[in-house]
Amino acid sequence: DVKVTQSSRYLVKRTGEKVFLECVQDMDHENMFWYRQDPGLGLRLIYFSYDVKMKEKGDIPEGYSVSREKKERFSLILESASTNQTSMYLCASIADRVDQETQYFGPGTRLLVL
Amino acid sequence: LAKTTQPISMDSYEGQEVNITCSHNNIATNDYITWYQQFPSQGPRFIIQGYKTKVTNEVASLFIPADRKSSTLSLPRVSLSDTAVYYCLVGTQRGAGSYQLTFGKGTKLSVIP
Numbered sequence: 001d002v003k004v005t006q007s008s009r010y011l012v013k014r015t016g017e018k019v020f021l022e023c024v025q026d027m028d029h030e031n032m033f034w035y036r037q038d039p040g041l042g043l044r045l046i047y048f049s050y051d052v053k054m055k056e057k058g059d060i061p062e063g064y065s066v067s068r069e070k071k072e073r074f075s076l077i078l079e080s081a082s083t084n085q086t087s088m089y090l091c092a093s094i095a096d097r098v099d100q101e102t103q104y105f106g107p108g109t110r111l112l113v114l
Numbered sequence: 115l116a117k118t119t120q121p122i123s124m125d126s127y128e129g130q131e132v133n134i135t136c137s138h139n140n141i142a143t144n145d146y147i148t149w150y151q152q153f154p155s156q157g158p159r160f161i162i163q164g165y166k167t168k169v170t171n172e173v174a175s176l177f178i179p180a181d182r183k184s185s186t187l188s189l190p191r192v193s194l195s196d197t198a199v200y201y202c203l204v205g206t207q208r209g210a211g212s213y214q215l216t217f218g219k220g221t222k223l224s225v226i227p
Contacts, residue, residue, distance in 0.1 A: 004157075033215065042201065042219035043158070090157050092215075103148065103215075105157030 003027075004093045004106040012112045019078040021109050023091030032074035033058075033092040034066065037108075043090065049074055081113045118202045118218035125224045132189045134221050136202030139183050147178060147185045150201040152220070158201060162187070189223075197225045 007022035023032065033048040035058075045058030047066040055066050063085060067075040078085055091106040120136040138147065146165055150158035162169055164176040164185070175188040189196060199220040206216070 035217070040219070043217040045215070045217075092157075094215075103160050105150075105159070108155070108157050110155075 004091060004104045006089075006091055006106040006109050008109050009107060010110050010112075012114065013078075013081050014114050015082060017078075017081050017113075019081050019111065019113075021076040021078075021089055021091075021111070023074045023076070023093075023106055024072055025074075025093035025104070026072065027093065027095070027104075028071065029093040029095050030071070031094040032068065033094070034064075034074065034076045035090045035092065036060070036087040037090055038087050046076065081111075083113050085111065086113045087111060117216060118204055120200075120202050120218045120221045122219070123222040123224070125226060126192055127226050128193055129191050132192050132196075132223060134187045134189075134200055134202075134223070135184055136187070136218060137184045138202070138204050141182050141204055142206060144206070146205045147176070147182075148203045148205055148215070149174070149176065149185075149187045150203065152199045152201065161200075192223075192225045194225050194227065196223065198223060 004025045013019050031050050034046045035043040036046055037043045044060050046060055046064050047055055047058050049055045049068040052068055052071050065077045089109045089111060094103045118136050118138045126132045146163055148163040149161045151161050152158040162171055162174045162176045164178050166178050166182060169176045177186040199222050201220045202218045203215050
């Protein structure tokens with residue numbers, strides 16, 4: 001059974017703090033994604049990675065960075081957290097072909113920035 | 115990248131068939147269409163995927179017309195547990211081993227007893 005795990009389900013941080021959100025998958029998938037989900041806006045892609053040390057910007061990368069040092073781990077970094085980054089963050093892991101039914105999401109991290 | 119448009123919400127009675135249509139006017143030749151289901155406080159869960167014509171699995175059917183500018187998710191005989199948000203996605207292959215998913219804003223389906 002494929003597992004995508006995220007380091008925290010709930011997180012509370014203060015404005016200006018550096019925040020790390022970790023995502024780990026156990027299926028040797030090449031592609032990993034970070035989304036944020038906000039009411040009325042659906043899921044919006046922040047960054048994605050199709051290989052170790054490779055990353056590409058999604059639709060809303062501002063204020064975020066990512067790290068993929070190992071294939072199974074994809075980290076989202078908020079360099080200086082702001083209140084408008086309060087959101088649900090979802091990580092996804094996908095095999096290397098878009099037509100394969102191997103797309104899995106983690107349970108999400110609900111981040112509150114005070 | 116193809117953008118998707120779907121109704122914000124739908125209501126249905128238990129036992130009815132529900133059809134949710136998504137438009138994706140600028141879908142590219144190699145793009146695939148995928149639907150996800152999401153319950154509150156959970157990550158989205160894969161339902162079905164297709165390229166053209168009709169795909170059926172144990173939980174849903176997906177109808178895609180020849181021009182592929184829209185797709186319809188069909189849920190047979192819905193129950194209260196099908197109350198969720200349903201997302202239509204277009205997956206774009208960007209190159210060897212790389213592709214990007216574009217989510218719509220989702221359709222909130224409420225099943226009424």
